[in-house]
Amino acid sequence: MSRQRKIALVGNPNAGKSALFNALTGARQKIANYPGVTVERKAGRFVLPTGEPVEMTDLPGAYSLEATSPDEEVTSKVIRGQFAGESAPDALVVVLDASNLEQHLVFAQEILALGKPTVIALNMVDLAQRDGLVLDPALLEQELGVRVVPTVAVRGRGLAELAEAIASAETRLPGPGITDLSLIERRVAAHAMAEGAILSETRRHRLHARLDRVLLNPWAGPVILAAFLFVVFQAVFAWATPFADALEGGVGWLTALSIEFLPTGLGRDLLTEGILGGVGSVVVFLPQIVILFAFILAMEASGYMARAAFLMDRMMAHVGLSGRSFIPLLSSFACAIPGIMATRAISDPRDRLTTILIAPLMTCSARLPVYAVIIAAFIPRQTVGWGVGLQGLVLFALYVAGVLGAMIVALVLRRSVTKGAASGFIMELPKYQLPRLKDMAIGLWQRAWIFLRRAGTIIFTVTVVLWVMLNFPQARPGESQVDVSIAGRVANGLAVVVEPIGFNRDMALALIPAMAAREVAVSSLATTYAVDATDEEQQAVELGDQLKARWTLPMALAFLAWFVFAPQCMSTIAVARRETNGWKWPTFMLVYLFAMAYAAAGLTYWAAVAAGL
Amino acid sequence: MTLDLLPIGQNARIVAVAWNELVQEEAQRLRALGIDEGAKVAISHRGVFGGRDPLAVSVGRMIVAVRRAHAAAMEVEVL
Numbered sequence: 001m002s003r004q005r006k007i008a009l010v011g012n013p014n015a016g017k018s019a020l021f022n023a024l025t026g027a028r029q030k031i032a033n034y035p036g037v038t039v040e041r042k043a044g045r046f047v048l049p050t051g052e053p054v055e056m057t058d059l060p061g062a063y064s065l066e067a068t069s070p071d072e073e074v075t076s077k078v079i080r081g082q083f084a085g086e087s088a089p090d091a092l093v094v095v096l097d098a099s100n101l102e103q104h105l106v107f108a109q110e111i112l113a114l115g116k117p118t119v120i121a122l123n124m125v126d127l128a129q130r131d132g133l134v135l136d137p138a139l140l141e142q143e144l145g146v147r148v149v150p151t152v153a154v155r156g157r158g159l160a161e162l163a164e165a166i167a168s169a170e171t172r173l174p175g176p177g178i179t180d181l182s183l184i185e186r187r188v189a190a191h192a193m194a195e196g197a198i199l200s201e202t203r204r205h206r207l208h209a210r211l212d213r214v215l216l217n218p219w220a221g222p223v224i225l226a227a228f229l230f231v232v233f234q235a236v237f238a239w240a241t242p243f244a245d246a247l248e249g250g251v252g253w254l255t256a257l258s259i260e261f262l263p264t265g266l267g268r269d270l271l272t273e274g275i276l277g278g279v280g281s282v283v284v285f286l287p288q289i290v291i292l293f294a295f296i297l298a299m300e301a302s303g304y305m306a307r308a309a310f311l312m313d314r315m316m317a318h319v320g321l322s323g324r325s326f327i328p329l330l331s332s333f334a335c336a337i338p339g340i341m342a343t344r345a346i347s348d349p350r351d352r353l354t355t356i357l358i359a360p361l362m363t364c365s366a367r368l369p370v371y372a373v374i375i376a377a378f379i380p381r382q383t384v385g386w387g388v389g390l391q392g393l394v395l396f397a398l399y400v401a402g403v404l405g406a407m408i409v410a411l412v413l414r415r416s417v418t419k420g421a422a423s424g425f426i427m428e429l430p431k432y433q434l435p436r437l438k439d440m441a442i443g444l445w446q447r448a449w450i451f452l453r454r455a456g457t458i459i460f461t462v463t464v465v466l467w468v469m470l471n472f473p474q475a476r477p478g479e480s481q482v483d484v485s486i487a488g489r490v491a492n493g494l495a496v497v498v499e500p501i502g503f504n505r506d507m508a509l510a511l512i513p514a515m516a517a518r519e520v521a522v523s524s525l526a527t528t529y530a531v532d533a534t535d536e537e538q539q540a541v542e543l544g545d546q547l548k549a550r551w552t553l554p555m556a557l558a559f560l561a562w563f564v565f566a567p568q569c570m571s572t573i574a575v576a577r578r579e580t581n582g583w584k585w586p587t588f589m590l591v592y593l594f595a596m597a598y599a600a601a602g603l604t605y606w607a608a609v610a611a612g613l
Numbered sequence: 614m615t616l617d618l619l620p621i622g623q624n625a626r627i628v629a630v631a632w633n634e635l636v637q638e639e640a641q642r643l644r645a646l647g648i649d650e651g652a653k654v655a656i657s658h659r660g661v662f663g664g665r666d667p668l669a670v671s672v673g674r675m676i677v678a679v680r681r682a683h684a685a686a687m688e689v690e691v692l
Contacts, residue, residue: 063645064641100674102647103675107645184649184651187649208676213658216657217658218659218660219661310667310678311660313666313667314661314667315661317680347638347642348638424635424680425679426678426679427677427678429675429678
């Protein structure tokens with residue numbers, strides 16, 4: 001069997017590589033336009049017009065083969081065939097932003113000088129036209145000596161021509177003449193080529209300049225960003241409610257149905273208490289998670305994310321980080337795993353390590369179910385004025401607590417374990433683009449699917465195991481089932497440790513399975529109280545009401561404080577190990593987060609008790 | 614005059630850069646983004662709350678955010 005040939009997409013960040021990759025391979029990945037989104041190796045199958053299937057990879061965006069970040073290093077090594085375990089690509093597709101040729105042609109010349117079979121995709125020609133630029137690809141073709149194909153990846157234009165060019169590029173080498181140039185010489189040549197290729201240019205008042213005047217205004221900008229983030233968190237609570245209620249109603253209906261039609265016994269109990277009670281209580285948070293991800297995806301795709309990084313740089317500089325850390329940290333609000341992976345775009349190693357270590361303090365979407373259930377049960381649904389709900393405000397405060405904690409930790413780390421010179425901030429601010437509905441829908445579907453798959457696998461397994469541990473051994477009449485069960489006994493042991501911070505036995509019980517995934521805390525509580533229920537009427541009581549009856553307000557607040565800081569997800573620890581090449585830093589992370597969680601929960605509990613809540 | 618002192622919207626050309634004052638990777642990245650001797654630049658925005666950090670420098674058809682410390686290493690002539 002002959003080896004499948006490989007084609008790699010290369011280009012500056014923001015050239016639209018990811019969109020082109022999606023359009024060519026049909027593989028779905030995240031498309032955004034802040035520099036450095038493509039941090040993973042992305043590969044897909046692509047069939048050339050000759051019928052030959054090839055493997056297409058999407059390399060991280062780079063400005064030069066001389067790498068200045070872990071990201072660029074990957075690109076540089078793969079192209080030169082120096083990347084361990086990865087054979088060199090047989091042909092390259094250089095992706096250029098048509099409206100920024102004088103910059104993108106610099107890197108293109110560096111690639112062409114390698115002498116590999118190469119095709120150039122002159123991408124986003126529609127946006128160039130919007131800016132009033134008319135280009136002549138034939139002139140560029142002459143200058144560069146390789147095929148230049150105009151494309152609009154997001155609309156699928158020029159793809160057939162590009163495929164045909166890739167197929168024929170295999171047999172020829174780019175002509176000599178542009179090898180061994182210095183960067184300055186390349187830049188001069190790029191400028192000349194760009195000037196030559198521009199047939200006409202009407203100076204239009206470009207949209208992004210006007211938007212920037214408002215969004216990057218030194219006074220209005222931060223206020224708009226803060227207001228926007230606040231709206232996001234309000235929306236997560238308010239907009240999701242009808243959908244969450246509907247899902248909850250559905251789960252309740254299924255539970256009632258099972259109780260009515262299935263024979264009494266352990267099997268029915270497993271279904272109603274374990275599966276519907278546990279998994280069902282997590283699935284109802286799907287709408288909130290989808291809404292949060294929708295905002296993050298829209299920020300990335302529109303180009304506003306890079307502006308947010310610009311606005312945040314000053315604040316990040318105070319704790320020894322840069323605006324570049326803002327992007328991984330904001331992604332961590334959805335999930336710390338992509339957040340930690342996105343740190344690869346940070347060039348300074350100490351900066352990157354600090355960002356990895358504080359990423360788990362950003363409130364990820366898995367914590368949302370825990371917050372939501374406790375807030376809904378204990379914080380009254382009332383407004384504090386101007387249409388701002390108290391529940392939303394508490395949720396916002398929890399997010400802020402995580403952020404403040406992260407800032408303090410960063411400050412301490414930068415003065416101790418990750419000590420070093422203050423890092424800089426150099427970042428391209430991409431053009432504004434309207435996020436495409438189709439890409440948003442695909443991105444959201446992927447996130448929703450990952451969440452549901454977690455619910456169906458990890459959460460399902462953990463819930464069922466917990467249910468078994470809660471039901472065996474079986475209690476004799478007059479005994480509490482939870483007290484005599486295996487899980488109950490383990491929790492009684494743990495309860496001694498967490499008693500000083502106000503946690504009861506049930507809370508201790510919820511902490512153990514929540515190590516696998518935070519949202520399991522909710523399903524564990526639901527399962528525990530369902531098992532504990534003595535009759536069917538009591539079992540049908542919603543989790544929120546169960547909590548209200550069994551917990552005091554200080555306990556609930558302490559539980560929330562615990563979850564702001566606690567390192568309760570195995571996957572995050574695993575990805576931190578992979579990204580830091582060892583167990584040293586993940587262990588450090590685990591220890592400091594547990595210490596913070598314990599202290600925060602304790603302080604909250606005793607403060608609340610002292611305040612008479 | 615150095616780039617960090619350039620008024621917003623004023624066109625200028627970078628005439629000299631004290632590369633040795635910058636971290637090597639950052640110097641390399643600035644050059645890769647076209648912020649180099651001979652480049653025509655202008656400051657389009659400055660950082661938050663009257664602060665002077667970071668700066669949004671327009672170079673060619675791009676806007677690039679840099680820190681004031683980077684800009685202070687660049688000597689410019691007003692065009």
